[in-house]
Amino acid sequence: FSPNGREIAFISQRTGSWQVYIMPSTGGVARQVTYHTEGHSLMDWYPDGKQLLVRARRDHGGPKSERFFRISSKGRKAEKLLFDAAGDEGRVSPDGKRLLFQREGAGLYRKGYTGSQSAQLWLWSDGKFNRLVGDEHCNRSARWGSDGSEIIYVSNRKGNFNLYRRKLG
Numbered sequence: 606f607s608p609n610g611r612e613i614a615f616i617s618q619r620t621g622s623w624q625v626y627i628m629p630s631t632g633g634v635a636r637q638v639t640y641h642t643e644g645h646s647l648m649d650w651y652p653d654g655k656q657l658l659v660r661a662r663r664d665h666g667g668p669k670s671e672r673f674f675r676i677s678s679k680g681r682k683a684e685k686l687l688f689d690a691a692g693d694e695g696r697v698s699p700d701g702k703r704l705l706f707q708r709e710g711a712g713l714y715r716k717g718y719t720g721s722q723s724a725q726l727w728l729w730s731d732g733k734f735n736r737l738v739g740d741e742h743c744n745r746s747a748r749w750g751s752d753g754s755e756i757i758y759v760s761n762r763k764g765n766f767n768l769y770r771r772k773l774g
Contacts, residue, residue, distance in 0.1 A: 606630060607678070608654045614638075614678065616647045625659060627678055638678060648673070648695040655679055658687075658695050658704070673704065688729060694746060699753040703730040705737075707745050719743075719761075726758055728773075737771065744769075 606613055613630050616623045620637070623644035628635040639645045641661065648658040657678050660671045669691035674684040692706040710724030725739035726747050738744040738758065743766075747758035755772045762769075 607650055608652055612654075612678070614647055614650065614657055616645065625657060625676070638681065639676060640681065641684075645674075645676075646671070649697045650678070651675070651697050652699060652701045658697050659684070660693065660695060673706070688732075688734075690734070692727070696747065696749055698749055699751065703728060703753070705747050705749060705756060707747065710743065710745055726756070737773075 607630075611630055612627050614625060614627050617626055617635070622642055623646065624637055625639040625645050625647050626635040626637050638657075639659070641663075643662050646660040648660055650657055655678055657676050659674050659676055661674055661684070662671050671691060671693070672689065673687040673692055673695050675687060676682070676684050687704065692708055693710065695704055695706040697704060706727055706729065708725050708727055709722050719741040723741055723743050724745040726737045726744050728735045728737050737756065738760070740762070742760055742762040744758055744760045747756045749756060750770075755770055757768055757770050759766050760769050
């Protein structure tokens with residue numbers, strides 16, 4: 606749902622590749638907002654409701670080749686690359702200035718996995734990267750607290766996936 610609750614953004618393969626669509630939350634016709642043949646993964650709305658965070662593969666090959674882009678929710682405009690590094694599960698901060706995301710990550714089916722492919726949580730702010738949670742356990746699916754001063758995430762540090770909270774300094 607958009608920040609004001611009036612629209613719903615979603616992805617669909619109705620044109621042959623995963624594209625982003627927006628429709629009124631009360632129902633109606635869906636409007637396509639992306640058109641690249643490589644497709645998109647929808648991550649989040651920006652707080653202003655005028656932009657969306659997407660993940661896509663552009664001009665990169667191999668594993669970990671998808672990047673984050675900011676796109677307009679209002680019409681067909683060029684994508685804006687946020688930074689040239691791979692990531693997943695991106696979430697825009699409540700103030701729209703920071704990006705919380707995940708790097709690495711073995712599949713959720715690998716319960717109890719620890720090791721080099723464990724998911725790590727990162728923060729991108731002011732053009733800099735800061736690893737927030739990066740240990741041998743799987744740390745993923747982070748979300749912002751309502752005021753942006755903390756994150757809530759999933760970790761298997763005690764053997765099962767549980768929710769954890771971390772204050773940001």
